[in-house]
Amino acid sequence: MAGWASNNKYSLLGAMRSGAQIVSYELSAGLSIITIVILTGSLQVSEIIAAQQTGWWIFKGHIPVLISFVIFIIAVTAETNRAPFDLAEAESELTAGFHTEYSGMKFALFFLAEYVNIFVVCAIGATLFLGGWMPFHIGSWESFNHIMDYIPSSVWFFGKTFFLIFVIMWFRWTFPRLRIDQLLNLEWKYLLPICMFNLILVTLMAIMCWHF
Template sequence: MPFDIYDFTSLTQWIDTSLNDRLSPFWAVVAEMAIVGLLILVFYALIGLFLVYAERKVCAFMQNRLGPNRVGPFGIFQTVADLIKLLLVELVPIRNADKFLFNVAPFIVIIASFMAISAIPFAKGLHAIDLNIGVFYVIAVSALGVIGVLLAGWSSNNKYSLIGAMRSGAQIVSYELSVGLSLITVIILAGTMQLSEIVQAQSTGWFIFRGHIPAFIAFVIFLIASTAETNRGPFDLAEAESELTAGFHTEYSGIKFAFFFLAEYMNMFIVASIAATVFLGGWMPFHIGSWEAFNHVMDFIPPFIWYLMKTFFIIFLMMWFKWTFPRLRIDQLLTLEWKYLLPINLVNVVFMAFIVLMGWHF
């Protein structure tokens, strides 16, 4: 295949062998882990900063504003300036807070999103761990973040925070179902839970096209449910600014607040990359049937760029939702899940299974 020129497998294997030549197997693994950890950390921070900037710019344009435009050209260093400010700002101690849980909560939130990002295939061979149950792992790990939110709300000893945290708990428990079921729909089609194989299986066509109607329904449901799972508008009930001032992170300041803030954006990035990987072919280029010339041009765009393009497209969709719709109420949120998304999803899974059985997919 022509995009083999962008294959990272040889590079990573070369690093692996050269490390093993010089070090004992144990230290080689340690060194590899350190490199991977460092790379993900840098990537995480960069993407986080960029997403915050992108959201502010996107919402500004939707609201007939200019958005950040002071620090650097078009304000691109605005988030860096904000980060420096957040690092320098005082951490306000809360008198009657449960100190240990209060301090631990932001780390739980951010570690959960770190763990999820490690399983995502960025390009061929550019993959921290390729678990054979990749999809399952990502669903499981990304749900851990809610523990941090619950702890934050409970330990702050603030009434707004507590309501926010309890809302968040109810919300994640419900929407976890829809996220799982909409991914199961695609797993039925793909026949595997390994993320790299799911991407490979889409070399002949993205699942959203191959699975036509049920895959499209699953995609829409996944978008809605994952927006809810990441606590973003119109499902941002946990921090519902106009009701609960800032919800679960009302009492957090400085870098601890920044952790929650960053984790929110990274969770958005993670669910967007899962949607891109599972439904839109991950790093696979866009191909149209027999248009050889067109497909060839598409192949020259590196897979990593393809992956980012798809992810940011989905992130843009999520921002678009957030800045258009009013917020739901907590009972409506649960009604939407249990009365609309879940039944549609269950029917959709059966529908997809039927289509796969009859071989009606492309």
């Protein structure tokens, strides 16, 4: 919207790219969240975390949850317009994409929104896959588990969130940018079918109670 409104051709291209990108990757992100919802049987965040009392989903959910975690990270990176999926603002192609014409406080608001977005999706990722505020426990190592329990839950939660933010920033400084058709191919030809198949696996797993 902002890209269209600023009546600039770069912004228009950026906005169109951003539209195509968000519509596509929303699906993968949503489907990978659903896997966890199926396993927990609830959409309530507190219940999802409570279900991870005995172990984070990423550990006790076997390979399917691991797959959906990877897909989730890829999809949210794309959705928050971070490199290597930063096509909407592709600096070297579209100068700054949809916010080319914005400067000063308006630009700052866009950027603030972008980083808040990253924080939010990482917090969701930490909640769903990394056990929210649950400490890290290893099976029967009683003393180790006790030490972990002493670390406040807020530290755990923010620690996990910041770890995910770090991972997303790590992508940015490592990878070159994809091209728009490669980006859409990745989503529709690979991630989405994998997601669907994964969903079936997880459903089976939930019915048979195969997880720990």
